[in-house]
Amino acid sequence: MAATPAYALIATDLDGTLLRGDDTVSDRSLAALARVARAGARHLVVTGRPAPRVRPLLANLGCTGLAVCGQGAQVYDAGTGRLLWSVRLDRELAETALGKIEAEVGQVYAAVDQDGVDGLTLIEPGYRMPHPTLPAVRVGRRDDLWCAPISKVLLRHAGLSDDELAAVARAVVGSLATVTMSGPGTVELQPSGVTKATGLALGAERLGIAAEEALAFGDMPNDIPMFDWAGHGVAMANAHPELKTAADEITLSNEDDGVAVVLERLFPTD
Numbered sequence: 001m002a003a004t005p006a007y008a009l010i011a012t013d014l015d016g017t018l019l020r021g022d023d024t025v026s027d028r029s030l031a032a033l034a035r036v037a038r039a040g041a042r043h044l045v046v047t048g049r050p051a052p053r054v055r056p057l058l059a060n061l062g063c064t065g066l067a068v069c070g071q072g073a074q075v076y077d078a079g080t081g082r083l084l085w086s087v088r089l090d091r092e093l094a095e096t097a098l099g100k101i102e103a104e105v106g107q108v109y110a111a112v113d114q115d116g117v118d119g120l121t122l123i124e125p126g127y128r129m130p131h132p133t134l135p136a137v138r139v140g141r142r143d144d145l146w147c148a149p150i151s152k153v154l155l156r157h158a159g160l161s162d163d164e165l166a167a168v169a170r171a172v173v174g175s176l177a178t179v180t181m182s183g184p185g186t187v188e189l190q191p192s193g194v195t196k197a198t199g200l201a202l203g204a205e206r207l208g209i210a211a212e213e214a215l216a217f218g219d220m221p222n223d224i225p226m227f228d229w230a231g232h233g234v235a236m237a238n239a240h241p242e243l244k245t246a247a248d249e250i251t252l253s254n255e256d257d258g259v260a261v262v263l264e265r266l267f268p269t270d
Helices: 014-018 027-038 051-061 091-105 142-146 162-176 196-207 221-229 241-246 258-266
Strands: 009-012 042-046 066-069 074-077 082-086 109-114 121-123 150-156 178-183 186-190 214-218 232-235
Touching (some): 009 014, 042 051, 051 066, 196 221, 214 258, 221 232, 221 241
Parallel strands (some): 009 214, 042 066
Antiparallel strands (some): 074 082, 109 121, 150 186, 178 186
């Protein structure tokens, strides 16, 4: 009789975790995920990227099931190409939050991810995308960012570090939105109360898997709620210090196949 898998659900962040710097997944990581599937466990991508920016990556991974996108604001079904669940960030609240932040630190530069499976990423003048490979549409002025429903706002500041900007944003935004830091140059506002953990919990519920059966991998502070929810949290060697403190285990970096190293240990070959 086959051994019961150590974990029934493997939740992986993408950028800085499963993906290498060139947006590819190594052959070793793909082989490790294949082990997971053969053992009967499920793999769930949990990413800050919105669904439209995730679809090509899911295809490359051979994923036809669920994915948690947009920092937990979206649960996407890759098999049907539909959003099963999504939460929008109220645009008036987003504008108010931006105003409060700028009252403290001066001008920030903003972008938005529109809601929906075909939503665009819009960037205002002065905003520079942290991932040059991700498609974005530049608009003429900030008001143009609010032309359609959005799932989140992305922020940058010319002089403050990500940690400094996130700290100020959390202090002044309050209950208007959830503030996260998901990568270099990526401080975000998302719907209040929404985190990767809320999206992961919804995805796991649909799969009939409990929190203690979940193993989560990540690299940034936005992964902390996911680590708090899951039975075991693994931070990458390249992870932010805050996440390493919250982790149960630290593996190698994303460039050194850190996800695969752990999965090979937990899901040995027959």
